[in-house]
Amino acid sequence: MHYRFKLTNMKIKILIFLFFLNYGGPIMAQQKNGxxxxxxxxxxxxxxxxxxxxxxxxxxxxxISSGDRFVFNGQLRLNGRFHFIKMDTVLSKKSTKAIFIENQIIHIEGAVGEADVLVKGSAAHQQYRQFIEDISKINDKQRQLDFRKSWFASHRESLVAPWFMTLLDRDEMREAYAELSSEVKAGYYGAKVKYLLDHLEAKASPSSDTRLKEGN
Structure with missing residues (x-):
């Protein structure tokens, strides 16, 4: 009888261990990679x-929130992209301002009905906010262009950099894109800029111009 109790108790412990092993594995992997x-x-x-x-x-x-707190877990296939947090429309129809999400742990502070949020843990989000703040203080177009070029040169590792490159013309965009790190080029907006450049260059090629004229 005593032996059977010990055996049953051991089985329960093994089942509990296996449960946490299988349950905890995906969560840890998600946080590590996502x-x-x-x-x-x-x-x-x-x-x-x-x-x-x-x-x-x-x-x-x-x-679903637990009190006034909640957690989002996920993974971006192409890293670095703007997202927004929305509540149930019964609470608020207003979303937050854009939040630059990366595959890492990020802390966000906000309030229901308010668009502004405080974001900690995303370097690219801070770079995005700082870029907007700095360039808004420059009124001269040439100085704005000089500022963008200087910013891109010093932020080739930033996942948000390609998003700003759409402000440039094709040649400037190509030059700035070429300086990006391979990781940034493989990100969401890096891939978008590459697609845009390919599209612009295809339209500018003589063969494309001919096809467009024939199409008309």
């Missing part, structure tokens, strides 16, 4: 529905 957004929003009721969305309005992740 993103985790740890969020705290003032005035958020318990068990509220919260959504992480793209600029196009597609929901990437949805979750």
């Amino acid at each position: 993103f985790q957004l740890i969020c705290h929003f003032k005035n958020l009721p318990n068990s509220s529905k919260v959504y992480l969305c793209t600029q196009e309005g597609d929901t990437v992740v949805k979750t």
Whole structure:
């Protein structure tokens, strides 16, 4: 009887161990390879529905709050992209301002009904905000161009850099893109800029011009 109790107890311990091994594995892998957004929003009721969305309005992740806190877990196939946090429309129809998400742990502080958020843990998001703040103080177009060129030269490792490159003309964009690191080129906006450059260069080629004329 005593032996059977010990055996049953051992089986339970093994089952519990296997459960946490299988359950904990994917979570750890997701945090290591993907993103985790740890969020705290003032005035958020318990068990509220919260959504992480793209600029196009597609929901990437949805979750339920625990008190005024919630966590988004996921993974960006192409790293570095702007997202927005939205609440259940019963609470607020206003989304947050753009948040630059990377595959890492990011802390976000906000409040229901307010667009502004405080983001910690995303270097690219801080670079994005600083770029907007700095360039808004420059009124001269040539000085703005000089500032952008200087900024790109010193931020070739920034995942948000390609997003700003769409402000340049084709030749300047190509020159700035060539200086990016391979990791940034493989990111979401790096791939977008590469597509845009290929498209612009195809339109500018003599053969493309001929096809466009024939099409008309």
